[in-house]
Amino acid sequence: MAAKRSTQSTDLPGSELDPAKMPGHWLLARLGKRVLRPGGLGLTRALLDSLAIGPDDDVVEFAPGLGVTARMILERKPRRYVGVERDAKAMQWTARQLPRSPNVSVIVGAADQTNQPDGSASVVIGEAMLSMHTQERKRLIAAEAFRLLRPGGRYGIHELAVVPDDMPADQKQEIDGMLSSVIHVGTRSLPEHEWRALLEGVGFRVVASGYAPMHLLRPRRLVQDEGVFGALRLAKNLLLDGAARRRVVAMRRVFEHYRNNLSAIFLIAQKGLD
Template sequence: MTKNTPAAQDTGHSHDYLPAAGRDSMLPFYDILTRLLGAGKVHRSLIQQAALAPDTRVLEIGCGTGTLTVAAKDAQPRADVVGTDPDPLALARAERKIRGRSGIRFERAYAQDLPFPDAAFDHVFSSFMLHHLPAEVQPVFASEALRVLRPGGRLHLADIGGNITAADGYAARRMLRNQHVSGNLRDGIPRLLRAAGFDCEEVDSGVYRHVGRVTFYRATRPA
């Protein structure tokens, strides 16, 4: 889970991004908080859906402290894995998780401006990041994800959204009133990704107690 945004004036801090934990002072508690919110289950599902093969190149956009990036490397030790985030403090914590390991690294980058050549990756991951991007940045993120994927490569995205209803529980009802999630509701995410040029399908959806409904998407760059 991470939060990329260029609109610092909207987030109550002096950065030009939203820190991984919302505030720098909360970063020491970030991994604990995300575990409580169910991030581990979401990460395991994304990795299972990706079915990473040996010698593939994998990118996570908005990696925060690197938990999903590291889990992807653990799942496929022969993959070359990169995590990106605009938050240098979060990346410093991510770096400590991979000390002494090869084939995995972290780079500072914004979701809308990835420092990689075209067709550089076989898989791209995005976990709980999209709804933190301003509406005008989301199409740029989608285009950048498409650009860095090879033809036939896939974006594996999980976020709060999809067909959320009041029957999904208290957290879901709160999310229905959350302006940051409004673009993710119903078919908002597939429409965004298809507009960028992806072939997109919903893979799974389920209710998570503390965040409401989480929906998983697989978006393929056409060959």
């Protein structure tokens, strides 16, 4: 039986906060945006295609957010799906978007300490969440994915990357600082070689990668991700909410200012068989 769809913005995480202070991704969600990944639905589809999820897979998703990727995963008919979401409101929202099934669950938990059994997954996936953490927390989350996976299992990530790969540290810090100031969440993006090193450092072997422009707030991407009606809904809500509009304009200004230095990236890493 299909799950009920909730459309109430008051059900969303951070809905009780002032628009001037709430995290940018939840502000966009409140305005009606449902795809909150840096590479959009296109890069998520490419990630899922490369992961080749099928009926023999047990999938764990870190930070499923609004459940968009979770629904795409379930279309591929895995044997089991578990979403691990640290925010109770987000967990409840996602659970309402998914079919009621003994093989589908969303739990409250931390991505670096899920309390799920060793080797209980064949696929672990996380999108747009590692970029928000310190380097040590990134490492702990990647290590948790490694622990959860059986030998041969795959870990897929979809994150924000900085380019070029040899960007000076001070320039990278400038970009992170500007992003953090408008998103109101600490942002610590990495160049590709550092994303690879992170995964390899906890024991993985990177087996696939892909890129997309970071066009989260460009009109064409909005229509691609949200559909025409979804994009119009977002535009209408922006017109009606001056405080939110000022925040979104500030975010877009920073994204555009650094458009040549921001990219979306996916990587797939595999756990060895020995």
